[in-house]
Structure formats: C-alpha cells, structure tokens
Amino acid sequence: MRQETIENYLKTIYNLSSDNTVVVGNKELAGRLNLRPATVTEGLRKLDELKYVFYEKSYGTRLTTSGAKLALNIVRRHRIWETYLVKELGFGWDEVHEIAEELEHVKNDKLINKLAGILGNPIYDPHGDPIPDAKGKIFKSNFIKLSEAKPKVSYKIMGVTDHSSAFLKYLEKHHLIIGANILVKQFEEFDSSILLTCNKNEIIISSKAAECMIVQVN
Amino acid sequence: MRQETIENYLKTIYNLSSDNTVVVGNKELAGRLNLRPATVTEGLRKLDELKYVFYEKSYGTRLTTSGAKLALNIVRRHRIWETYLVKELGFGWDEVHEIAEELEHVKNDKLINKLAGILGNPIYDPHGDPIPDAKGKIFKSNFIKLSEAKPKVSYKIMGVTDHSSAFLKYLEKHHLIIGANILVKQFEEFDSSILLTCNKNEIIISSKAAECMIVQVN
C-alpha cells in the first residue's frame, strides 16, 4: 500500500474512533475517505495484515498500538502545520486545512519538531484541536459540544469539529471565534436552535452549527 | 498520470535540458528518475499526449511551452523551500534537498509566494541555483564549472550541481562554501585534478568535484 494511502486511512480511523473507544464502520470511513465501501473493505484487509488495525469482518475496525502511533504522528503533523501556517505565515484559520492535508504527508520529524519549537510547542491548533507531542501524548480535556450545553450557563468557545472554509467564515462573521465567551440563553424546542449572547449581541445558532462547536464551562 | 509523476518527469527533463537547448535521452532520464528506460518510453508518450513535451521516438524529448511552465514552477517551489529551510528554519544546506523533494509537490501558490516574500524574493537557493520568479522568469548568469576554469585566475564559488549530503559536507569541511574566493593555481595533466588556494590554504580538488562546482571570475 502507498504510504499516503495508509496514512489517510489511519488518520481517518483515528478521527472517527474517539480515542479508540468506538469501532469504526466501513460506510462512514468510506464517506470520509471519498471512497466506496467495497474499496474500504479491501483497504482494511491490507491494513490488518500490516498490523495497523484490528479488522473484524462485518463488524468494525480499531487501531492497533502501532496504527495508533502512526495516526497520532500524522495528526501531529497536520495540526502543527495548521498552526504554523496561521501563526507564522499569516494564513486564516479557514484556509489552512486543505494545505495541511498535503503537508502532513511530508515525513521528517526534525522539520515538524522545529516548527513546533518555533511555535512554543503548542497544545492546540487554530481550530482548538489538541496537538499530540512528539511522543504521541495528547492533552486530554473535558470539552463538550455546544449542542450539549445547558441553558443559562456561560461557556468559552474552545474549538470546532468542522474545518470547512464556509463554516469557519460564518463563525468569524459572528465573532464566534476561539476564546470568545458566550452565554447560552435558551434552546428552541422546535428545531434545537440555540439563542445565545456573544459580546452583548444576541444570535441564533442552528443545531447543525452547534454540533460543530466545542465549548467549556466558564 | 499522477500529478507527482508528471512533476518529477518535467522537472527532471528541465534540469537535463539546460534551458531547452538540448534534447533529453531516455537512458539518462531513466537514471535520474530511478526508473527503467522501458518505463520512461511509456511515460514520455503520455506526457506528449498531454502536450507537456515533444517526444520524438528514438531521438529525444524537449519541453513544450506549457511543460516548461510547469517545470519552472516545480523548480521554484523546490528552491524556495530549500532556501526557507536553511534561512528560516536553521537546516544545513546538505540536508534540505531531500525534504524539498517532497515539499515541492505541495501545490499552493499563495504559500510559496508567502515564503518567498519572507525571504525577500531570493534569486539564488542555498546551492547557488537560480530561483524562477512567480512568472517563471529566471535570472540568467554567466557562471562556469570550476572544471572549465583557467589557471592563475581568481574565482568566486557561486553554486554546486550535486546536492548530495556527502558532497556538500566535503565542501564545507574545506571551507569551499558559496561566496568563497578561490585562486586556481594549476591543472594536473594526469587526472585533471586542480590545485587551488582558498583562504590561504592550498587544496587539491578532483576533477569529479570540480565538475560539480559553479564559479564566476572575480
């Protein structure tokens, strides 16, 4: 298997398995990788042979220790590059994901560690995602999705789970950036939309948007 | 054809054809690309169909205008990255070529132009190779190989044509770095080795090394 293919599978399995607690299904994996389920079945069989995953037919897939190690490494590269592009090269947080998708496959630990060093070994990337350290250790936090927040509680925005330019630009337009403090006023029963205040401005957020926002109690 | 394959062919043809004046042969191209001649024959047929090259069977290959344009773009990316790695990230000139071989395929003009801007739009890379500007324009110089120099003339080292770590470390050990002034004392008839002075030290250089050093009359 091509190294880039392996890396994309492992990274995606990692992102879907929330810390290896959930087994990943073929259909969802196929969707994320822009492949057909049949293709993914083949791919997983090979990754299983390479001992990167435990693949149980018709059931699901988990990363092995070595698979998780590689996955964490790719995730580190991706997030370090995103951070470097934003902090050192002046890109917007909405334009770095695509570039990092390519840069993450450049294999050179010295390079990544140098970038990380220049950045002061950051723990979070521009989207609030935790950056594994050189050993693969990741800072564990107790963030929740905004869609799971409680009314009348004040939160701080810590991250996003959708990295698309469209979504990030939308957030920016409403000043819903990382670090911003928001007060959840109420949930609309009808469509689960949320009324909240941010910088003294009231705004209504769709449940879809709230699903993609990560917050922490203030 | 995969984009990366195309880029590697075009870049290599560019590097072998000295400004498109020489037609490139299959055997040499195969050697540079680490492929077999039979493979290159196929590849060139496809590139010809894509209008990136003029490929004349059993004769040789030249870049078309569009092929040259793409080639220049890859060369620019490669050399900008090499320069950035050395100047901004603290790598040695002997360790950047391999990394740049990967980074050069990351396609994002804004990124390259940003790096170039930070560097002050350099015209030469760490090995003395000219860097095409964003439009593909290259600064033309009248450098010669040290092997073609004349005795009793003083030169300045302007570049190298071998980017291997082994060669660059050898040069560094003898202070034969870019910008250094040397005086060619004499050519040894027997093996074409060169006796020269650099920083008041005498040193003998093999013809093989001299072939890979680019100089300019002082």
Add this chain to the structure above:
DNA sequence: TTATTAATTTTGGCATACCTAATTTATTTT
C-alpha cells in the same frame, strides 16, 4: 561499409488502487 555496441522500443506481465453490480450479513421494523 559492415560489424559491434549502445540506446530505445515493444511485448507481455504484475501489483495497486480504485470502481459497479450482485450477493451476503446484520439491523430494524412490523
């Protein structure tokens, strides 16, 4: 100019990464 040698191309194959359509297996609904 005819050998001889070197470069190039052709032929036939192999492996990888995909796909669609058909089939099987698992999960929901009724």
Add this chain to the structure above:
DNA sequence: AAAATAAATTAGGTATGCCAAAATTAATAA
C-alpha cells in the same frame, strides 16, 4: 419471527505505473 432495510462483502473489471526480456533502431568502431 418475518419482512424490510441498511451495511458490508465478493466477484469481476478498469486504469495506472512499474518491470524484464526480446526486438528494433541508432551510433560507433573496425
């Protein structure tokens, strides 16, 4: 527990990028 639906797998196929060995063409030496 059937029936219906959804997910996963298998079977069969295409396109790409590579190779070795044989055949051809071009270049060089005799």
